[in-house]
Amino acid sequence: MKVFITGGTGFVGRSLTPSLTRAGHEVTILSRSGKGAEKLLSGVSFIEGDPTQKGNWQAVAKDHDVVINLAGPSIFTRWTEETKRKMRESRVMATRIDRYWDADKRRFTGSK
Ligand SMILES: NC(=O)c1ccc[n+]([C@@H]2O[C@H](COP(=O)([O-])OP(=O)(O)OC[C@H]3O[C@@H](n4cnc5c(N)ncnc54)[C@H](OP(=O)(O)O)[C@@H]3O)[C@@H](O)[C@H]2O)c1
Helix, strand or coil: CEEEEECCCCHHHHHHHHHHHHCCCEEEEEECCHHHHHHHCCCCEEEECCCCCCCCHHHHHHCCCEEEECCCCCCCCCCCHHHHHHHHHHHHHHHHHHHHHHHHHHHHHHCC
């Protein structure tokens, strides 16, 4: 399967990704560092983008069978209103933006 991972450069993603590629899956990682993250993992594709913002990465994600959202700042910090907002945005918004993109696409297709 083709697997798209946001935050795949992190602690969980760096363990999960080699397991997926060993099992024969094709992995693409969305990273805010883009190609700068390539040294972290081999045998996978990287695309630069922020999962909390709309971008070209959405069209690439659409071409995958599975999306795994691991993006977000660490929870091991002081839980101020600002850090809670960033945690919520990164974990929930990334998924919602995907849904909005799908909804737009369906509406566009339906109106033809
Ligand atoms: N580690 C654990 O033991 C554990 C346990 C239970 C649940 N989880 C959950 O599993 C998920 C992944 O955990 P992890 O430990 O792998 O996290 P991590 O090591 O902190 O990595 C998360 C990745 O998210 C991206 N990121 C960081 N801040 C961001 C922001 N403000 N907006 C968008 N992207 C951001 C970064 O990738 P780029 O810089 O490349 O974009 C980073 O490499 C999190 O939701 C975490 O809460 C983790």
